[in-house]
Amino acid sequence: MTNVLLSAKNLSHHYASQVGCIDINFDIYPGEVLGVVGESGSGKTTLLKNISGLLQPSSGSVKFDTRLDGLKDIYLLSEPERRLLMRTDWGIVFQNARDGLRMNVSAGANVGERLMAIGARNYGDIRNEATDWLQNVEIGLERIDHYPETFSGGMLQRLQIARNLVTKPRLVFMDEPTSGLDVSVQARLLDLIRGLVSQLGIACIIVSHDLGVMRLLSNRLIVMHQGRVVEQGLTDQVLDDPQHPYTQLLVSSILPV
Amino acid sequence: MTAISGEQKKSSRLKEKTLDGYNFAYLDDQTKRMIRRATLKAVAIPGYQVPFGSREMPLPFGWGTGGIQVTASIIGIDDTLKVIDQGADDTTNAVNIRRFFAKTAGVETTENTSDASIIQTRHRIPEAKLKSDQIIVYQVPIPEPLRWIEPREEETRKMHALTEYGVMHVGLYENIAHFGKVTTSYNYPVQVNDHYVMSPSPIPKFDNPKMDEMPALQLFGAGREKRIYAVPPYTKVKSLDFEDHPFEIESWSECCALCGSSSSFLDEVITDDKGSRMFVCSDSNFCANRRAKGHKGPGLPRKFEIKDIE
């Protein structure tokens, strides 16, 4: 019986005049991909920030199975511990790649940074790893010294993924990873993510409004509406046989790909 | 820090030479005490930037007020002060600061490195090896080595506290990726006592190795940025590098035209408008001492004569 990797309990967050999310509960296990789907304003972005350590929730807890000390509430960790966690065992792929990359250093440096942050001190080795990872995410090796400014949207996302995966994190959060990309680019990116996730056994929490993305990537699905979870279960079950009226509405309104 | 002597001779020199109406070395005692406390804290935490209530001084911010405040707080009537800028005792900044202390403290000044008990410097370490009874005070423009990567002080403070220095190596990586080598040539970051990453001030990287295990106390003052930091005597100071791209210093194929030294930092002097150039020691005192011992360099380009070398 494997341990739960991340567990959210009674999670709620209020902003000054409005509610972000209310009373969220879920668990995620190693190697699982969990999708969080909802329209804009559903609270899914707030939830993502709460569970990824970026925003302390108003109430409830977020526990993570740390390598050394087992299940711990991430907001009770000291800031150094939390920051280290976020740099090694976790990855965050932002919707806007510019938020997750250093735009003024080369692709190779972007990928190598996490290694350097944990003490890698051999230039040759770092460069080799960066090379490997660029290959893994299908970015041409001739781009290793180029600046992200010169990359297309799809390439930026792939670079972001490489930058996060280089320390072999056990959990990766993704916020609308394919938004703003062309359909064909999206498809390629989704294929890549699916491949890497299964190959490396990474657990993933993906937030998106796009049911097609969820169908392809996630094992389980959480549906959010007005800050609450209205339905959760296996992706195929939820999408093929939605129970809640909101989920039914959502499913019926997507255009078939 | 030397005691103020009660001897008649010294106190009369004090009265004669110091500026009327001002305290010894300009700063009032409370300010000196505040600065000394910050300095002691800095010495106790090698490489850590200690904030202090920097005062406006009669020289502008950016012109050495940090160094001046540190020196003013540790100098006593028995001290002998040397002030250099770019290695020379006679550049305008060095002259100005030396005159300031002569006016406000009446202390002995010297150009000879080994005779000084306190050396205030802008951007160079003297070539002569410093001793354990000496203090070197560096003038620092930007004390924060992470400033170019992260402009926010709120964030850099955290990075130091958590020793999040990976990003410094990202800078070095970039250099090597684009130029084949690290191109930072001055203000080359160092790690002190295997802990804090520190800016050595804009000394040429040539001088970095001198800081490692130096017998003298090294104090750093940044007046405008309001920080003091320190490297205690015999402390490890390592320039950041990669295992397979180790730290290297500059070298010249020429030697000093005046004294023949091939191991000191050389200034390039353009001698005519056809591009003739010669190289001379940046450390003017080092060069003069070598010449006094009889060393000679190849001399100036033939067209010119040496007018006055003391």
Added chain:
Amino acid sequence: MYVAVKGGDAAIENSQTLLAEERRGDRRVPELTLDQIKNQLSISVDRVMAEGSLYDRDLAALAIKQARGDIVEAIFLLRAYRTTLPRFGNTHPIDTAKMQIRRRISATFKDLPGGQILGPSFDYTHRLLDFSLVENSDSPVAEEASENILAEMPRVTELLDDEGLIEKEIDVNEQEPFDVTRNSLKFPASREARLQNLARGDEGFLLALAYSTQRGWGKTHPFAGEIRMGEVGVEIIPEELGFPIEVGEITVTECQMVNQFKGSATIPAQFTRGYGLTFGHNERKAMSMGILDRSLRSKELGEAINAPAQDEEFVLSHSCNVEASGFVQHLKLPHYVDFQSELVTVRALRKATTFSEKKEDSTGSKNVEGAE
């Protein structure tokens, strides 16, 4: 050329003599007196006191004379002098409610208790060069009004406060306020540290940033609730006496900005505030300060931060013109050693490229330990 490097002492002395000569100018022209500067260039004196952080009209006038009219240089002189002054203690906070008003206006109400007192201001003039001032002529003497100004002029903010329309300004700090002249600023900064920093800040910088908020770089919708200028008493409480005594009187300009309203789940909508205060008569500075004070509260009020005028570290780190001037101008100091290092590096890189072998470096970089 080697001679030029020696003789720095003499060169400096000569430069100083030359400077003194240029300061004096044509000796057939009468020398400026401090009285002339204090009286007829009083706005300059006010600015030097404000940014010099020292209220002394004579010293400010002297600084202006010595600085040949360079106001930023004069501010520097006054600050450097301030460093040498012993501190006897803190005064009681000045009470601008008890100000002897010489000017008091509000843009938020057409008329209000106490009236709109125009006072001496450029606001109502036409900016036409007045050639009658070329030759010293008799300037008109103002006629005294028939009625007195109210002794205690009510505040506009209090009028709004009575209705609960404006947020309350509450003093939360019981202890001694943070002193930016004695301690280095840390971020996030307390409001008192922020206000001190802005009060000492360069007028031009504050003005430009305040202007930027009005053009869309962050916005605070400011209204000039009240601007008042006049004299206030300065009191200290000597330990031996135990009660306050007035030790002097200073002129200050105070600006209360009334800004867009804000509400939350628990507090109904209210106007928010920005505060500006300067020594002497300087409305431009006090207003800019009021706008920036509010703009820098964005984080506290939960507003999105995306403009320079909302960025606390950016604004407060660069507001001091003594620091800024020093550092910008320090580039005139010799940098030839640093430059030499760069020359060595660039030459080495160029040589490497010529041989088109990226890794080999034939000009040689050796690991040399120490010096002879």
